[in-house]
Amino acid sequence: MKCDMILAGVGGQGILSIAQIFGYAAVESGLYLKQAEVHGMSQRGGDVQSHFRISDKPIWSDLVPMGKADIIISVEPMESLRYLPWLNPETGWIVTNTNPFINIDNYPNVDELMAELKKQPRCIAIDGDGIAKEVNNARGMNMVIAGAASLFTGLDINIIRKGVEVIFGSKGEEIVKANLAAINAGWEFAEKNSKK
Amino acid sequence: MTKKKMMILGDEAIAQAALDAGISGFYAYPGTPSTEIMEYAQASKAAAERNVHRTWSANEKTAVEGALGMSYAGKRSMAMMKHVGLNVAMDPFVNSGVTGANGGCIVTVADDPSMHSSQDEQDSRILAKFALLPIFEPSNQQEAYDMVFDGYELSEKYKTPVLMRVTTRLSHSRSGVELRDPIAPNELKLPENKRQFVLLPALAKKSYRRTLENQKKFMEESENSKWNAYIDAADKSLGIIACGLAFNYLMENFDGVCPYPVVKVCQYPAPKKLIARLASECEKVLVLEEGMPMVEEALRGLLDKDVKVLGRMSGELPRDGELNPNLIAAALGLKETIGKDVPALVAGRPPKLCPGCSHADFYAAYVEAVKDKYGDGHLFGDIGCYTLGALPPFQAVNSCVDMGASITMAKGAADAGMFPACAVIGDSTFTHSGMTGLLDAVIDKANIVVFISDNSTTGMTGGQKSHAEGRLYQIVKGLGVDENHIRVVVPNKANHEEMVKVITEEIEYNGVSVIIPQRECMQTLRRKTKAAKK
Numbered sequence: 001m002k003c004d005m006i007l008a009g010v011g012g013q014g015i016l017s018i019a020q021i022f023g024y025a026a027v028e029s030g031l032y033l034k035q036a037e038v039h040g041m042s043q044r045g046g047d048v049q050s051h052f053r054i055s056d057k058p059i060w061s062d063l064v065p066m067g068k069a070d071i072i073i074s075v076e077p078m079e080s081l082r083y084l085p086w087l088n089p090e091t092g093w094i095v096t097n098t099n100p101f102i103n104i105d106n107y108p109n110v111d112e113l114m115a116e117l118k119k120q121p122r123c124i125a126i127d128g129d130g131i132a133k134e135v136n137n138a139r140g141m142n143m144v145i146a147g148a149a150s151l152f153t154g155l156d157i158n159i160i161r162k163g164v165e166v167i168f169g170s171k172g173e174e175i176v177k178a179n180l181a182a183i184n185a186g187w188e189f190a191e192k193n194s195k196k
Numbered sequence: 197m198t199k200k201k202m203m204i205l206g207d208e209a210i211a212q213a214a215l216d217a218g219i220s221g222f223y224a225y226p227g228t229p230s231t232e233i234m235e236y237a238q239a240s241k242a243a244a245e246r247n248v249h250r251t252w253s254a255n256e257k258t259a260v261e262g263a264l265g266m267s268y269a270g271k272r273s274m275a276m277m278k279h280v281g282l283n284v285a286m287d288p289f290v291n292s293g294v295t296g297a298n299g300g301c302i303v304t305v306a307d308d309p310s311m312h313s314s315q316d317e318q319d320s321r322i323l324a325k326f327a328l329l330p331i332f333e334p335s336n337q338q339e340a341y342d343m344v345f346d347g348y349e350l351s352e353k354y355k356t357p358v359l360m361r362v363t364t365r366l367s368h369s370r371s372g373v374e375l376r377d378p379i380a381p382n383e384l385k386l387p388e389n390k391r392q393f394v395l396l397p398a399l400a401k402k403s404y405r406r407t408l409e410n411q412k413k414f415m416e417e418s419e420n421s422k423w424n425a426y427i428d429a430a431d432k433s434l435g436i437i438a439c440g441l442a443f444n445y446l447m448e449n450f451d452g453v454c455p456y457p458v459v460k461v462c463q464y465p466a467p468k469k470l471i472a473r474l475a476s477e478c479e480k481v482l483v484l485e486e487g488m489p490m491v492e493e494a495l496r497g498l499l500d501k502d503v504k505v506l507g508r509m510s511g512e513l514p515r516d517g518e519l520n521p522n523l524i525a526a527a528l529g530l531k532e533t534i535g536k537d538v539p540a541l542v543a544g545r546p547p548k549l550c551p552g553c554s555h556a557d558f559y560a561a562y563v564e565a566v567k568d569k570y571g572d573g574h575l576f577g578d579i580g581c582y583t584l585g586a587l588p589p590f591q592a593v594n595s596c597v598d599m600g601a602s603i604t605m606a607k608g609a610a611d612a613g614m615f616p617a618c619a620v621i622g623d624s625t626f627t628h629s630g631m632t633g634l635l636d637a638v639i640d641k642a643n644i645v646v647f648i649s650d651n652s653t654t655g656m657t658g659g660q661k662s663h664a665e666g667r668l669y670q671i672v673k674g675l676g677v678d679e680n681h682i683r684v685v686v687p688n689k690a691n692h693e694e695m696v697k698v699i700t701e702e703i704e705y706n707g708v709s710v711i712i713p714q715r716e717c718m719q720t721l722r723r724k725t726k727a728a729k730k
Contacts, residue, residue: 010545023370027203036369037205038312039228039658044581046547049371061448062336062369062441065521067533078543084536092535103548108541116539 002055002152002153003030004064006083008074010101011043015075017167019052024163026054033130036062045103047079060083073140075151077113077126094120095149095190097128097141107129124148124190131185142180147186151194157187200375207232209337209373210304211439213344215242218381220271220299221249223259225628226657227278228313229367230306234276235660246381252654254663255599255628256281260288260303264419267301267357268393270385272348279307279320284599284629287321292357293327294395294403298387300348301357303329306367307488309518313656315579315596317516319487321464324359328407330414331464332423339369339462343423345376350417354410355392360478363486365518366441366549379701410542419469423462427471431455434528435478437471437491441519443485448521449530466491475503482527483507486519500605548584554715555582557687558620558649559590560714561695567592568705569615576609578602578630581655593620600629607633607642616703620647624654625718631675637708640674645702645709648672651685651717659720672710687713 009015019035036051051064069087072094074080078097087094093127096117100110108131117125126148128141137143143164150160164183168176199314203393204212204561211233214222237243237250249266253259256277273385282289289303308314324331334340336428340362347358368562391399399551418424436454438446439461446454447674459470475481475495481503483492492507506512512527513519522534549556559582566574566717577583577593578601586593595605602619610617621630626648654660662673674681683692683698695713702709 008458011547023203027372032372033203034369034371036365039232039368043548043658044584044656045545057454058452059371059443060452061521062365062371062444063520065525066523067449067535069535070556078541079545081539081542085534087535104543104545106543108543112541116541136558148564 001028003153004069005071006069007050007081009076011046011048013075017142021163025159028159032058032059034062071152094123098125099129109127135181135185137178137182141180142187143179143188147183148190151190206337206340207369208236209341211236213341214274216378217345217348218379220381221266223253223262223307225256226375226654226660227281229364229693230276230278231657256285260285267297267299270299271382272300274302276304279318290397292329292595293329295393296355297351297357300351300384302347302360304360307363320361321490328580331361333361335440335443337373340407341373389706417467418463418465418467421463424467425460427458429457432478435474435481437483440487443487445521445524449525481505550718552718555649558713559585565696565699574616576602576605576619578621578625580625604631606644607637610642610644618645623650624662627663635675643706650714653717653720655717676706677710681709684712687715
């Protein structure tokens with residue numbers, strides 16, 4: 001198996017916690033992994049992305065070749081579209097949060113943005129913040145998106161859940177439980193909405 | 197027993213390897229994409245137990261000198277920096293090629309092709325060649341780890357510093373790295389020749405000849421290095437030289453089996469025999485290298501004949517910017533795989549100052565006091581978060597050249613008769629390279645206003661400790677600035693009017709004024725508050 005992902009968002013939104021969970025699951029599953037991150041200037045509220053590759057064979061490039069990504073995982077709707085040139089146009093999925101992060105004057109009209117997302121052939125647009133609140137985890141948007149994206153990674157959801165337990169274990173049982181609920185809610189949403 | 201494996205960044209692999217190879221001291225100034233090497237060493241338990249030196253240096257020059265001093269004492273050391281940091285360190289770096297080393301000495305430089313977080317994309321391999329040093333350029337995290345061991349061995353075998361060259365995509369990419377058993381650090385041992393490091397002309401001439409003699413041996417080492425390989429293949433219509441990371445991008449396109457012969461180059465000087473064989477067996481040679489066309493240019497030579505060379509200089513690859521699998525596919529004439537275009541409605545999202553940033557409150561006051569009154573064009577900037585003051589909403593900064601240049605450029609402009617001539621520099625950049633320039637201004641009684649926007653950290657690289665340590669007032673006073681014209685203000689909304697007044701007064705003063713807007717970085721403050729809650 002192989003799964004190439006682009007994780008996208010705005011500097012400070014914390015896309016790397018999603019990578020951490022998937023990274024744990026990939027290693028635990030005996031897979032190879034390469035993950036290129038963005039550090040430095042862009043982290044100050046600019047667009048940021050991480051190339052995340054897992055495979056059962058050795059991986060050469062740290063960067064996902066354009067047109068070859070299996071999933072774009074975005075915590076912000078406009079950012080999900082920025083990486084379309086990387087997405088496999090025949091088979092690739094977009095999994096994105098629908099809540100805009102507006103820190104620029106020329107942010108597009110939100111209705112037009114949603115219409116653009118709807119045009120994408122394989123897209124899970126999910127109200128990550130809303131669903132996180134529903135499961136009493138107001139800061140768990142990332143985990144909702146991670147849960148939804150899990151469906152397309154080829155990773156075992158139980159190992160992903162174990163990853164949440166291990167990675168958030170030091171922060172206490174409450175936080176582990178809240179994040180597991182967010183992961184599960186995201187997963188269920190994606191399962192329902194990917195088989196229309 | 198299974199070996200210990202870690203999932204770490206390329207930068208972290210280098211730090212871990214240095215620790216496992218018995219390093220006694222890391223010396224560095226923060227700079228993207230090199231910062232994480234020191235941060236990893238600082239967080240390492242093993243480093244703490246062994247009391248390995250791992251505090252930040254004032255700048256890259258002092259870092260290289262510190263590493264060289266530790267090498268003099270017989271121990272293994274490493275200096276780390278970003279590519280432009282090597283410019284600051286060029287004096288000790290180049291001369292270390294002549295003094296040589298005693299204990300193993302590695303200078304690790306992280307280049308930033310495509311300028312993700314830099315003002316240029318120079319190639320450190322060229323500077324190491326200039327300094328007559330051997331170079332290692334890993335293609336992946338495991339090689340980065342293993343090469344540090346080989347780097348120290350080579351350094352001690354020939355008593356020479358070596359360059360470890362990485363680029364952004366390796367520095368900041370994570371992968372599995374298998375660790376070796378740690379080896380013991382060197383004992384303190386002074387150089388056998390107590391004048392080895394004395395570059396008095398009479399002695400330096402001998403040392404320089406020794407360095408030149410070593411070049412032949414460095415070539416032999418490269419030609420026999422396990423990091424350089426001739427990978428044969430049937431189709432001789434093309435031969436490929438793939439340096440460092442470019443090797444991965446090449447293999448990505450062919451799933452690991454390239455139909456053309458390949459010379460993989462990860463240790464320099466570039467292995468002449470392997471490349472000569474490739475050139476003699478193949479019709480054309482394509483050179484893939486991250487950064488500037490160093491190997492390509494050498495291969496072409498001045499006359500550019502005999503061998504048909506393709507690469508960045510002939511347009512098969514772009515002349516600037518980092519490589520990626522698609523660019524190499526295009527150079528090889530493979531099928532284009534790019535996905536759909538970015539929809540037109542997607543807007544650019546440049547970085548900006550954080551909400552509540554003290555620099556922003558300073559700029560608001562500056563704009564009112566100077567830009568609105570005298571127009572745009574009077575503020576020389578420097579390297580740090582505050583460079584973002586060049587972008588909307590302030591659009592107030594008129595230069596960003598190199599560390600410390602704000603003060604000296606303002607002085608030069610004032611010398612030319614420009615009024616007002618102002619400079620903005622951060623606290624960490626000021627102690628890195630601003631102090632000497634301020635001394636120039638004081639000696640010349642230049643009519644400038646210097647703003648040291650003090651957020652008490654090295655902010656842009658993620659909040660490393662700043663050498664100013666709240667002592668800016670004393671430092672500035674010690675450099676000879678008149679006490680009446682050193683003004684400390686707290687940049688916030690409530691103090692806006694006061695700041696405008698202070699700036700206006702100091703502009704009117706004919707001489708050197710230093711205004712220190714002082715308030716902690718929001719990022720470090722948030723982290724401290726969070727840690728305190730725990």
